[in-house]
Amino acid sequence: xxxxxxxxxxxxAVKAAMARRRADVDIDAVCDIDGRRRSAIYALEQxxxxxxxxxxxIAGRKRTGQDAQDVITEMKSIKEEIASxxxxxxxxxxxxxxALLALPNVPDASVPEGVNxxxxxxxxxxxxxxxxxxxxxxxxxxxxxxxxVDFGRAAKISGARFTLxxxxxxxxxxxxxxxxxxIHTGEHGYNETLPPLMVNSASMQGTGQLPKFSEDLFKVxxxxxxxxxxxxxxxxxIHRDEILDVAQLPLYYTAYTPCFRSExxxxxxxxxxxxxxxxFNKVEMVKFTTPESSWxxxxxxxxxxxxxxxxxxxxxxxxxxxxxxxGFSAAKTYDLEVWLPAQNTYRxxxxxxxxxxxxxxxxxxxxxxxxxxxFVHTLNGSGIAVGRTVVALLENYQQEDGSVRxxxxxxxxxxxxxxxxxxx
RNA sequence: GGAGGGUUAGCAUAAUUGGUAAUGCACCGGUCUUGAAAACCGGCGGCUUCGGCCUUGAGGGUUCGAGUCCCUCACCCUCCGCCA
Numbered sequence: 001x002x003x004x005x006x007x008x009x010x011x012x013a014v015k016a017a018m019a020r021r022r023a024d025v026d027i028d029a030v031c032d033i034d035g036r037r038r039s040a041i042y043a044l045e046q047x048x049x050x051x052x053x054x055x056x057x058i059a060g061r062k063r064t065g066q067d068a069q070d071v072i073t074e075m076k077s078i079k080e081e082i083a084s085x086x087x088x089x090x091x092x093x094x095x096x097x098x099a100l101l102a103l104p105n106v107p108d109a110s111v112p113e114g115v116n117x118x119x120x121x122x123x124x125x126x127x128x129x130x131x132x133x134x135x136x137x138x139x140x141x142x143x144x145x146x147x148x149v150d151f152g153r154a155a156k157i158s159g160a161r162f163t164l165x166x167x168x169x170x171x172x173x174x175x176x177x178x179x180x181x182x183i184h185t186g187e188h189g190y191n192e193t194l195p196p197l198m199v200n201s202a203s204m205q206g207t208g209q210l211p212k213f214s215e216d217l218f219k220v221x222x223x224x225x226x227x228x229x230x231x232x233x234x235x236x237x238i239h240r241d242e243i244l245d246v247a248q249l250p251l252y253y254t255a256y257t258p259c260f261r262s263e264x265x266x267x268x269x270x271x272x273x274x275x276x277x278x279x280f281n282k283v284e285m286v287k288f289t290t291p292e293s294s295w296x297x298x299x300x301x302x303x304x305x306x307x308x309x310x311x312x313x314x315x316x317x318x319x320x321x322x323x324x325x326x327g328f329s330a331a332k333t334y335d336l337e338v339w340l341p342a343q344n345t346y347r348x349x350x351x352x353x354x355x356x357x358x359x360x361x362x363x364x365x366x367x368x369x370x371x372x373x374x375f376v377h378t379l380n381g382s383g384i385a386v387g388r389t390v391v392a393l394l395e396n397y398q399q400e401d402g403s404v405r406x407x408x409x410x411x412x413x414x415x416x417x418x419x420x421x422x423x424x
Numbered sequence: 425g426g427a428g429g430g431u432u433a434g435c436a437u438a439a440u441u442g443g444u445a446a447u448g449c450a451c452c453g454g455u456c457u458u459g460a461a462a463a464c465c466g467g468c469g470g471c472u473u474c475g476g477c478c479u480u481g482a483g484g485g486u487u488c489g490a491g492u493c494c495c496u497c498a499c500c501c502u503c504c505g506c507c508a
Contacts, residue, residue, distance in 0.1 A: 038473080045477045052444075052477085055489050059443040068488085075488035200498095224498095243434075368434095371452080371468090 001361035002103035004096075007031060017106040020323035022115060030099045037096050040089040047082050051075060101211055105358040107323045108295075108332040114322025120335070121322065126306070127315035129339045134400045138342035139391040140273040143169060145402050146420055148394075149274065161263060161277045163387070168420045172393070173281055175413035176386050177256045180283040180308055184383055188304045190254035190285055195234035197257055198225040203237040206363030208329035208355075215264045218278075227260035231284035232380040239288060239365045244376065246369035250297060251288040254383060256281065274387050275347065281386035287379040288365065291357065294377035298354040301381045302334045305350040308384050311409040314392050315339040317346050331356045336384065338392045349388045352381030 007014050007030060015027045054075050061068040112121040143149040148169025154162040165173055184190040204210040204226050209217060218227040228234060235253045259282050270276035285304060289297045302318065309316045321333040330353040337346035357375035360366070366373035397405040403421040406414050
């Protein structure tokens with residue numbers, strides 16, 4: 001939720017922030033609604049004060065056995081006035097809420113200028129892409145030849161953009177999930193959770209998916225349940241409408257969950273394979289922090305995600321999203337992009353963001369250290385996308401005979417296997 | 425799915441026939457003390473144009489006035505049914 005005070009105090013700065021994002025929003029209109037709301041509420045409160053005074057008068061007279069009919073008659077007419085003012089106030093308040101919910105977060109000063117992903121800034125490049133003395137195959141060909149994934153039958157069972165992992169392919173996903181969770185819980189201090197995969201509308205609004213982005217989500221018919229597009233939603237909403245003690249902060253949570261995305265608007269993009277699917281597995285990390293520590297926490301969160309890629313020996317780079325490419329709720333985002341030999345490029349495998357107090361305002365997540373409760377800062381990052389990690393492993397560790405080596409760190413999770421070869 | 429009971433501040437508990445939310449614990453500040461405890465005093469939800477206004481799970485309704493009466497919904501507990 002956008003802080004209305006920022007708007008009242010410095011509308012020029014807010015306009016500049018929205019321009020950096022290329023957000024199409026009318027800040028003057030929002031300021032105007034805010035002004036009308038405040039005067040409507042003031043008028044309403046004046047009337048209510050009279051009504052409360054009259055109520056005391058009536059109660060006092062009745063207690064002493066006097067007649068109060070004249071005051072009651074007067075209050076009957078005020079009642080109608082109040083009702084009409086209440087309607088006005090409610091209308092303008094709804095308008096303001098809707099306007100504020102539609103405003104994206106303010107980008108941090110360190111976020112690079114730019115319009116789209118071409119303007120993202122490469123922060124660092126880690127590891128060497130592997131050199132092949134043969135032409136590397138893409139993950140679809142590798143997976144099908146090794147019978148790790150059956151795309152045809154997945155389409156029969158469900159439809160396009162679904163996967164059916166089998167045998168060593170299914171084991172590989174399970175191994176990666178356990179590998180990632182063990183590192184985040186054992187070494188990085190995250191609390192393991194297994195959250196609901198369906199959440200209500202209030203939770204979706206709390207993290208910013210609703211009301212603007214419902215077309216990206218799957219809704220369960222005849223209910224108020226939505227399938228989560230990321231574990232960020234249930235994890236961040238763990239503390240919705242709560243006041244935490246400052247001593248509890250920072251709080252770290254991690255979870256493995258399937259994620260469900262409609263991928264509306266991506267027709268024709270990544271139609272092949274398991275890079276862009278309606279259901280994929282992901283390990284997610286979420287942090288609740290004090291405002292002053294959230295920027296350091298973003299760096300360590302990103303480092304936690306990088307640890308997974310390093311242990312698996314995958315080459316990657318870290319990019320800072322430019323203002324125009326930033327997600328709705330984020331103040332700053334680092335994407336981790338893993339090297340994919342068959343595409344001869346880096347592809348997103350993790351996204352780590354600081355949402356500052358934006359989600360905390362929407363979800364009403366506060367902490368107390370003085371007299372007044374303050375909003376926490378929330379952060380989250382993929383730690384990391386499991387399906388795309390499978391893609392990266394298959395492509396980077398493939399051998400000329402079609403088999404795939406298993407990185408050493410993962411072997412204990414793969415029943416000691418060192419290589420996935422054709423079982424036939 | 426059916427029946428019954430419940431939801432009041434961080435926690436716990438009150439509120440005559442409807443009359444405008446009381447109290448305890450915890451917590452914070454102060455007095456006292458070498459320090460602490462105890463005791464005592466004050467504070468202890470949000471907003472405010474500092475006049476006030478709002479706050480009893482959510483939203484409606486009746487009423488001059490609703491924690492209280494009526495309706496819808498959410499969640500929790502007990503039992504029955506169904507079920508991995």
